[in-house]
Amino acid sequence: MRLNKITEAIPFLAPVQILILSVIVIPSLYVIWLSLNASSFGQSATFVGLDNYIQVLSDPAFLRALGNTVMIVIFAVHLELALGLGMALLFASGLPGRRVLLVAVLAPYAVSEVIAVAMWRFLFDPDVGPVTAMLSWLGLPMLDWSFEPSHALIMIGLLTIWLHLPFTFIILYAARLAIPKDLYEAARIDGATPFDAFKKVTMPLLGPAIVVALLFRYIFAFRIFSEVWLMTQGGPARSTEVVAVYLYQEAFSYNAFGTAAATAWIMVLASLLLATGYVFLLRKQVAGNAH
Amino acid sequence: MASLSLAGLKKSFGAVDVIKGVDLEVKDGEFVVFVGPSGCGKSTLLRMIAGLEEISGGELHIGGRLCNDLEPREREIAMVFQSYALYPHMTVYDNMGFGLSLNKTPKTELDARVREAARILKMEHLLERKPSQLSGGQRQRVAIGRAIVRKPGVFLFDEPLSNLDAALRVDMRMELAKLHRELGATMIYVTHDQIEAMTLADKIVVLDGGLVQQVGSPMELYKNPVNKFVAGFIGAPKMNFLPVKVQSVQGDMASVASEAMGPILVRSRGFKSGDSALLGIRPQYLKPGKAAEGEGSIGGKIVLVERLGTETIIAIDTPANERVVASVPVDMELSFGGTAEFQFAPASAHLFH
Numbered sequence: 091m092r093l094n095k096i097t098e099a100i101p102f103l104a105p106v107q108i109l110i111l112s113v114i115v116i117p118s119l120y121v122i123w124l125s126l127n128a129s130s131f132g133q134s135a136t137f138v139g140l141d142n143y144i145q146v147l148s149d150p151a152f153l154r155a156l157g158n159t160v161m162i163v164i165f166a167v168h169l170e171l172a173l174g175l176g177m178a179l180l181f182a183s184g185l186p187g188r189r190v191l192l193v194a195v196l197a198p199y200a201v202s203e204v205i206a207v208a209m210w211r212f213l214f215d216p217d218v219g220p221v222t223a224m225l226s227w228l229g230l231p232m233l234d235w236s237f238e239p240s241h242a243l244i245m246i247g248l249l250t251i252w253l254h255l256p257f258t259f260i261i262l263y264a265a266r267l268a269i270p271k272d273l274y275e276a277a278r279i280d281g282a283t284p285f286d287a288f289k290k291v292t293m294p295l296l297g298p299a300i301v302v303a304l305l306f307r308y309i310f311a312f313r314i315f316s317e318v319w320l321m322t323q324g325g326p327a328r329s330t331e332v333v334a335v336y337l338y339q340e341a342f343s344y345n346a347f348g349t350a351a352a353t354a355w356i357m358v359l360a361s362l363l364l365a366t367g368y369v370f371l372l373r374k375q376v377a378g379n380a381h
Numbered sequence: 382m383a384s385l386s387l388a389g390l391k392k393s394f395g396a397v398d399v400i401k402g403v404d405l406e407v408k409d410g411e412f413v414v415f416v417g418p419s420g421c422g423k424s425t426l427l428r429m430i431a432g433l434e435e436i437s438g439g440e441l442h443i444g445g446r447l448c449n450d451l452e453p454r455e456r457e458i459a460m461v462f463q464s465y466a467l468y469p470h471m472t473v474y475d476n477m478g479f480g481l482s483l484n485k486t487p488k489t490e491l492d493a494r495v496r497e498a499a500r501i502l503k504m505e506h507l508l509e510r511k512p513s514q515l516s517g518g519q520r521q522r523v524a525i526g527r528a529i530v531r532k533p534g535v536f537l538f539d540e541p542l543s544n545l546d547a548a549l550r551v552d553m554r555m556e557l558a559k560l561h562r563e564l565g566a567t568m569i570y571v572t573h574d575q576i577e578a579m580t581l582a583d584k585i586v587v588l589d590g591g592l593v594q595q596v597g598s599p600m601e602l603y604k605n606p607v608n609k610f611v612a613g614f615i616g617a618p619k620m621n622f623l624p625v626k627v628q629s630v631q632g633d634m635a636s637v638a639s640e641a642m643g644p645i646l647v648r649s650r651g652f653k654s655g656d657s658a659l660l661g662i663r664p665q666y667l668k669p670g671k672a673a674e675g676e677g678s679i680g681g682k683i684v685l686v687e688r689l690g691t692e693t694i695i696a697i698d699t700p701a702n703e704r705v706v707a708s709v710p711v712d713m714e715l716s717f718g719g720t721a722e723f724q725f726a727p728a729s730a731h732l733f734h
């Protein structure tokens with residue numbers, strides 16, 4: 091059967107449309123509507139225009155949460171990328187016992203965040219944690235994360251790296267394995283040192299994979315919630331809040347749905363901005379490397 | 382330009398000996414072809430010369446220098462891979478200039494050498510393209526160009542044409558021969574295609590089981606194979622091998638015969654009276670017709686006739702039930718199930734173990 095007009099095709103596509111509409115579009119529109127109203131339990135919504143947005147953006151707690159989030163994103167994602175890349179190259183260079191190590195490296199991805207945090211809280215416990223004990227035995231300062239906000243943020247950053255390293259690693263490792271071995275042999279014949287080969291062959295060919303890994307990780311890291319919530323609940327004194335925790339507090343501690351919805355949209359817009367920027371970069375690079 | 386000398390070269394992967402002691406001299410400017418069945422160690426030997434595979438034993442000299450422990454870049458060689466191994470993210474120009482840019486050759490010289498190579502290979506118009514925008518044949522040219530640009534003492538090729546279609550392969554083969562004449566460089570070429578070996582080589586090295594079976598010019602190998610392996614490997618259709626008995630030996634000539642064939646005199650090659658041997662006869666040396674006095678003769682029932690245009694391949698079963706293949710230049714009136722008779726000059730036959 092040939093479908094001549096688009097209208098004839100619509101019934102066949104409709105289920106998909108309806109699904110997307112009901113699952114994504116309608117809730118999103120509802121959140122937009124919510125973000126333009128002041129609303130709480132037992133109180134009918136009143137339209138306030140962009141007041142919620144203005145209120146959120148000028149709230150010092152939000153700005154601190156945003157600052158914390160950006161710090162975690164920048165610190166954690168880039169350190170994680172460097173670690174993941176280093177490990178991918180190490181694995182690809184023919185590390186002995188690769189299979190067992192691969193399982194060990196990927197394991198954190200299978201661990202629930204709740205268990206991971208419980209584990210880390212125990213390991214880094216300021217009084218009895220084995221890691222704390224080891225750090226002090228080595229003469230290093232301990233991480234006083236339950237008391238000192240900057241220490242808590244470092245802890246959260248390390249935890250989120252630990253949890254997500256498998257993701258970054260596996261993307262880069264797969265991409266590295268996809269580079270044919272004979273390119274490295276050709277490079278050796280051409281006179282490339284291992285460092286030349288890394289710079290001129292490995293890095294350009296891993297480019298697209300690095301961009302993809304970064305894109306996903308920026309967006310995931312920007313939405314960071316459970317690590318913070320389970321570790322510090324944003325405390326002490328809201329000093330370690332991140333944007334998602336701020337949102338949660340607004341919505342469920344202060345029942346301010348309007349500002350919570352506005353925060354959500356600010357997050358979405360920030361993520362979209364990041365994603366667009368990266369997809370743009372990616373396109374440019376892939377077009378540049380067309381192969 | 383460089384000569385090469387391999388002395389007792391060995392290679393083992395763990396407990397497996399792949400190259401078991403290869404001795405070979407390659408003169409400056411020679412075109413040497415390694416042939417042999419799959420898995421005989423051709424690529425391994427080439428990669429040992431290139432420096433991509435460590436040498437387990439013996440000595441490798443390139444241009445008089447001991448090269449066993451030198452990095453590939455220090456050996457003044459260039460290699461063309463079967464898979465081309467072009468850098469996918471670089472243009473053709475950058476692919477060809479990569480080696481020179483690594484050793485900090487001045488831009489103007491790099492440019493001149495890349496353009497010169499592109500001119501030789503007639504691909505000046507492709508310089509700005511990426512490998513993905515090239516056909517297989519063009520990629521192969523770039524891979525060869527990358528080797529030319531480096532002006533190596535020795536070119537190494539590992540089955541460079543095997544990914545091309547038949548027609549292109551013939552073209553590229555002729556171009557490689559021309560390139561060798563123009564550059565006058567030493568070239569070592571691995572193939573399992575014996576036509577490539579016969580047409581390109583100054584010297585063919587037949588390898589089997591990690592050992593050199595014979596070294597010689599194409600016609601030497603064709604006319605005087607030293608053993609059954611070389612005899613069977615070089616030439617198409619394959620040489621016929623007939624079991625015979627040595628009846629008597631006089632000087633270096635032996636009289637041999639079998640059930641299906643009367644006695645003839647061939648070179649004895651160390652066989653003694655009473656020995657069993659195999660008599661090798663090339664299909665091309667079998668001529669239709671009755672044998673004259675002193676000539677060999679084989680006849681039998683025709684089981685296969687293939688007319689290829691330039692030649693006709695005929696297979697017969699002798700009364701002793703041996704399959705014999707003949708290649709005759711004319712289209713004979715023959716029919717399946719009939720009989721045919723062939724004669725051959727004893728001088729063109731060889732005895733093998």
Ligand SMILES: Nc1ncnc2c1ncn2[C@@H]1O[C@H](COP(=O)(O)OP(=O)(O)OP(=O)(O)O)[C@@H](O)[C@H]1O
Nearest residue numbers: 394397399417418419420421422423424425426573
């Ligand atoms: N890295 C390796 N480890 C173990 N064995 C190897 C290795 N490389 C090659 N071999 C073995 O060495 C032998 C020779 O291999 P090689 O690639 O030199 O064969 P070849 O003559 O080039 O064959 P082909 O015509 O199929 O390319 C083979 O039996 C192969 O299995």
Ligand SMILES: [Mg+2]
Nearest residue numbers: 423424425539
């Ligand atoms: Mg091979």
